[in-house]
Amino acid sequence: MKAKKKPKFESERVPLQDAIPLDTPLAIFVDPSSACNFRCSFCPTGHRDLIADTGRFQGAMAWDTFTKVVDDCKAFASPVKLLRLYKDGEPFLNKRLADMVAYAKRSGHIERVDTITNGSLLTPERVKPVLDAGIDRISISVDGMSREHYKQVTGYDLDFDEFVKNVRWLYANKGSCEIAVKIIDDIVTEEQRKQFYDIFEDHCDVISSENLIPSWPEFDIEERSPFQMKGKETFHLPLKPKDVCTFIFYSIAVNADGKVSACLMDWTRKLSVGDVKTQSLKDIWHSQPMNDLRLQHLEGRARENPVCGQCGELYYCQMDNIDTHREQLLPKFAEYARKTSVIPAE
Secondary structure, eight states, X not given: OOOEEOOSXXXXXXXXXXXXXXXXXXXXXXXXXXXXXXXXXXXXXXXXXHHHHHTOOOSBOOHHHHHHHHHHGGGSSSOEEEEEEOSSSOGGGSTTHHHHHHHHHHSSSEEEEEEEEOSTTOOHHHHHHHHHTTOOEEEEEEOOSSHHHHXXXXXXXXXXXXHHHXXXXXXXXXXXXXXXXXXXXXXXXXXXXXXXXXXXXXXXSEEEEEOOOOOSTTOOHHHHOSOOOOOSOBTTBOXXXXXXXXXXXXXXXXXXXXXXXXXXXXXTSOSEEEETTTSOHHHHHTBHHHHHHHHHHHTTOGGGSTTGGGOTXXXXXXXXXXXXXXXXXXXXXXXXXXXXXXXXXX
16 A cells, blocks of 8 residues: 655644644654764754754663653653654664653653654564554655665765665564654655655555755755755745744753753753753743743744744745744733743853
8 A cells, every 4th residue: 555645744733823822832843862873964964063062961761861751741641642852863873762651651651752764774674563552654765766865965875775675574574663864855866756656655654755944043055055945835835024033932952961852853952941951841831931031922923033043944844834823822821821830040
């Protein structure tokens, strides 16, 4: 049976404006590893000089940091809908990824666990324990259509035939786990795009092709990468400038060292709002820095923020658009923040 052709993100959920303010984040991004074995030119993590300049931790998340995150979720008013084991690096570089999935699934206060991977380490020996642990979805980014193409795009020597074999093994042995596969249109020719569908659409549940998008703040894809952006849409959604980033109202991101970012796209660590090693995740979710950022957006001042103002997410990647509800939400959220904001200890 051929896979469904659809974007990896869908909007079948309660309108966000009806849910704000959220006592519990809908999604928590946790980075099992901030390092990556690829050197993709269109991703900040692929530029070692840029990452060194940020001073950010490079490595795997410690086990006790991860268990603290999961244990902290119990304090929220309701279960977390999604724990996504992904942020800046390659999740399978953390050798305890399967243990992470199992621990989160056993917790009783996280509904779904998934991950996004470049697929280079998806050998049966590595991925079977993750499947056995009960992961709900694995999304695979295909970054080339041959060994030579992978070297050009990622700087990584990938045995493409073995990679295809591993993806097929994964799909054949996935159990209830959903397998999604996607490719970036900008890195392939039309012939290679057809080849992508021919090779993979019988061996996954969801398949998609998407455009490169200038989403990371302070990172110019077309300046840093030889690949030019072909399209001006993403996830098959119409593009429209927005005043309010919706991500900060329903999600939060825990970096590999335990420091918490207000947004998944915070690769420079300039939107740090806490540290799970010294604070509870609930307190960080309701923290004054987090709420101040949300209020800044609802006040229509997001572009005054030196990070948010340079972020392509405001234009390209918002599944929701709450701009027309901004004036209605502002007093409501301001009162909520006044009652709930946690001021970080000095």
